[in-house]
Amino acid sequence: MEVVIQLVLLAAGFVLLVKGADWFVEGAGRLAEKFGIPQLVIGLTIVAMGTSLPEAAVSVSAALKGSAEITIGNIVGSNILNVLLILGVTSVIMPIAVQKSTVRYEIPFVIAISALLMGIGITDQVVGRADGVILWGLMICYLLYLLHMTKNEAGMHEEEEDQKEMPVWKMLFFILAGGVMIVVGSDVAVDAATELARIFGMSERLIGLTIVAFGTSLPELVTSATAAVKGKADIAVGNIVGSNIFNILFVVGTSALITPVVYNADFMTDSIVCIASAVLLWVLVFKKHRLGRAGGACMLVGYAAYFLYLLE
Numbered sequence: 001m002e003v004v005i006q007l008v009l010l011a012a013g014f015v016l017l018v019k020g021a022d023w024f025v026e027g028a029g030r031l032a033e034k035f036g037i038p039q040l041v042i043g044l045t046i047v048a049m050g051t052s053l054p055e056a057a058v059s060v061s062a063a064l065k066g067s068a069e070i071t072i073g074n075i076v077g078s079n080i081l082n083v084l085l086i087l088g089v090t091s092v093i094m095p096i097a098v099q100k101s102t103v104r105y106e107i108p109f110v111i112a113i114s115a116l117l118m119g120i121g122i123t124d125q126v127v128g129r130a131d132g133v134i135l136w137g138l139m140i141c142y143l144l145y146l147l148h149m150t151k152n153e154a155g156m157h158e159e160e161e162d163q164k165e166m167p168v169w170k171m172l173f174f175i176l177a178g179g180v181m182i183v184v185g186s187d188v189a190v191d192a193a194t195e196l197a198r199i200f201g202m203s204e205r206l207i208g209l210t211i212v213a214f215g216t217s218l219p220e221l222v223t224s225a226t227a228a229v230k231g232k233a234d235i236a237v238g239n240i241v242g243s244n245i246f247n248i249l250f251v252v253g254t255s256a257l258i259t260p261v262v263y264n265a266d267f268m269t270d271s272i273v274c275i276a277s278a279v280l281l282w283v284l285v286f287k288k289h290r291l292g293r294a295g296g297a298c299m300l301v302g303y304a305a306y307f308l309y310l311l312e
Helices: 002-034 039-064 068-093 100-124 129-152 168-200 204-229 233-258 267-285 293-311
Strands: none
Touching: 002 039, 002 168, 002 204, 039 068, 039 168, 039 204, 039 233, 068 100, 068 168, 068 204, 068 233, 068 267, 068 293, 100 129, 100 233, 100 267, 129 233, 168 204, 204 233, 204 293, 267 293
16 A cells, blocks of 8 residues: 555656646746747757756755765666657657757767766765866856857747747746746655655665656656657757756756765766767767667667666
8 A cells, every 4th residue: 555655646746747847848938939049049958957857856855865876866867768768759759850069069068977977976986065066167167158059049049830929927937836846746756766665675776767767857758759749859859968968967966065975886887878878879960960760769779778777
C-alpha cells in the first residue's frame, strides 16, 4: 500500500512539474515575443530555462534534504536523456535543421562543460562551493554571449501565426503560477522518489539517473516534440542544448553554492556517456547542419543500450 501511495505522489509531483513548466514557458515565451526577441534566442534562454526548472527545483530540494546523489544523477541522467532520447524521438518525428551558431558554439560548449563537471567530480568526489562559483561564472559568460546574439539577430524574429494576443497580466500570472507549481511538484517528487528508493533498496544514483531524470525531462520532451511538429526547429534543438547548459551551470552551480554536492565515483561512467552523447550529436549535425531520421534512430539505439547498462 505504501508503494502505491508513493507512486501516486511521484506522479502528482511530475504532473505539477510538467504543467508548471508549461505555464512558465508559455508566459515567458509570449512576454519575450512581445519584445521582439528572436526565436532561436527564446529557445536557448527562456524555453531552455523554463524546461530546466524541474531539474533545478528537484536538485536543489534534494541537496537541501541530504539526498545529494539525486542532484548529480538527475542532471547527468537528464542531459543524456535530453540528447539521446528526446532529440532522437523529435528527429524521427520530423528531421530538424540546426543553426550554424548551435553547431559552432553551443554544442562544443556543452561538451566542454560536461567534461569540466566530470573533472571536478572525480578530483575530490564532491562539487563544492568554489566549484559552484566557477560554474556560475561560466553561466554569466554564456548569458553575455546570448545577449550578444540577441543584438545580432534583432529583426530576424518572426511573429507566431494565428496567435491570439495575451494580456501582460496573464503572461505574468502564468510565469508566477508555473513557478509555484514547479517548486511544490519538485518537493513532492523528491520525497516520493527517495522513499521508493528506500522501499526497493535502490541507490539514489539509479533513482536519479532514471525515474527522476525522466520525470524532470518531460517538459523538454513535450516542448521539443511539439516544436518539431510545428516546424519550429530552432526552438526544438535550442531548447535541448540550452537546457543541458543550464542544467550543469545553473542547477549544479546553484546546488553546490547551497551545499556541497557529492559526486559518487560510479557517476564517472554516466558522465562519459553524457559527453559521448553530446559528441555524437555534434558529429551527426556537423556537416549538413541537420539531424535526420537515421541520426535520430542512432540516438535512440544509444539510449536503449545505456538504459540496459543501468539495469544490470
